[in-house]
Amino acid sequence: MSPDRRRLLKTVALAPLALALPAPRAEAADYVSAGQVFDAIDGFEAEAASRLRRVAKExxxxxxxxxxALADHERHRAVRARHRRRLGLPAYALKSISEAPDPSLDGLRAAQEALVYAHAEGFPALGDSLAVHDLMANMVDLARHLTVLDLWLEKEQARG
Amino acid sequence: MAEPRVVVPRRDFVYRLAVAAGVSAPVLGLIDGTVSAMPKSEETDFAVLEASLALEHEAIWTYDAALARNLFPAGLRPYAEEFVGDHKGHRDTQIAVMEERGGRPPDAYATYDIGRLASQEDALHKCLEIEIAAQDAYLAVNSQIRTKDYLLSAAFILVDEVRHLTVWRRVLGLKIY
Structure with missing residues (x-):
């Protein structure tokens, strides 16, 4: 995991809550509705998927x-679709996912991190315990993917 | 390498660790699946905070004990130091949340019965076990949190726990994807 990311997570996790909100990153999302959260996650997932495909090709x-990872995405989409229906939100119109032009691991890692953060930052706006629980379980998978990428990057850096 | 020395079903194992750490009854119900939800209230937030702190105290004790006995191989010691630092951060954050709301955070026990801790293998397995317990417990209880600020922090704490667990699984040669 990059030092920047560790610092960021520590900032979020360690800041006294009165200071931690609004979210401490300048670019942190401040979601206001469940629909916005689901849309953001769907969008970030599509970006991560396109980069995953490109990296696999290279x-x-x-x-x-x-x-x-892509199989997990598919399962996660089904979970979100179920909650969209429960919450009366419109279904996500999944577009075909193409391969990203950038084959870099760093780019994939950044996209994966954005997907994880969209979950974490979105929970407070969901307003529904069941959705929070299920999307948090998805986030666990995604945080694991992120760690796999971090370990991979560490290994490549160690090789020089 | 074989799976960790968790010979009981994972939920039972996590429950047992949670009991040993001092997690209270209502939250134990969430962890063992006999309770599906708790009322959204200040009391529930306090119960979740107390449970989380109990587990963080136990995690810190375990890492500190293993570090003090120099049980991590040199290449893995930085991970252990990083992770115990994370746990101390999680503890301090949640203590601050409780105190800010007028609650009294639970103290750490003087000692924890974590079984044998005499070898590198013991240390790695104990750390893996405590991270499994932390991940599963946070996943079980976080959705019950009422206040948005604490929910946000708890989500990022869970991301840390997943990282710790994944790294130890990798170190022990277990599947990580």
Whole structure:
């Protein structure tokens, strides 16, 4: 995990709450509705998926991870679709996902981090315990993917 | 490498660790699945905070004990130091939240019965176990949090716990994807 990211998470986690909100990153999202949160997550997921596909194309060793991550995405989309219906929100119109032009691991990591953050920052706006619980379980998968990428990057950096 | 030495079902194992850490009854119900929800209230937030702090205290004790006994291989010690730092941050944040609301945070126990802690393998498995408990407990209780600011922090704390768990699984040769 990059030092910047560690610092950021620590800032969020350690700041006294009165100081921590509004969210401490300048670019942090301040979601105001469940619909906005679901839309943001769907958008960030599509971005991460396109980068995953591109990375898998460039790096054969990444294929198994990418297949499993994309399978998790599919399962997560089903969970969100169910909650959209429960909450009376419009369904997400999934567009076809193309391969991102950027094959870099750093770019993929940034997209993955944005997806994780969209979950964490979105929970307060969901206003529904069931949705929070299920999307938090999805976030656990995504945070695990992010750590896999961090370990991968650390390994590449160690190799020089 | 074999799965960690958790020979009881994961939920039972996490429940047992939570009991040992001093987690209170209503939250134990969430962790063991006998309670599906708690009323959204200040009392629930306090119960979640107390449970979270109990687990953070136990995690800190475990890491500190293993570090003091020099049980982490040199290449892994920085991870252990980073992770115990995270746990101390989680503890301090949640103590601040409780005190800000007029609550009295639970103190750490003087000692914890975590079983044998004499080898590198013991240390890695104990740290893995405590991270499994932390991840599962936070996942079980976080959705019950009423206040938005605490929910935001708790979500980021959970992201940290996932990282810790994933790293130890990787170190122990277990599947991480």
């Amino acid at each position: 790096r054969g060793g990444a294929r198994t991870f990418v297949q499993r």
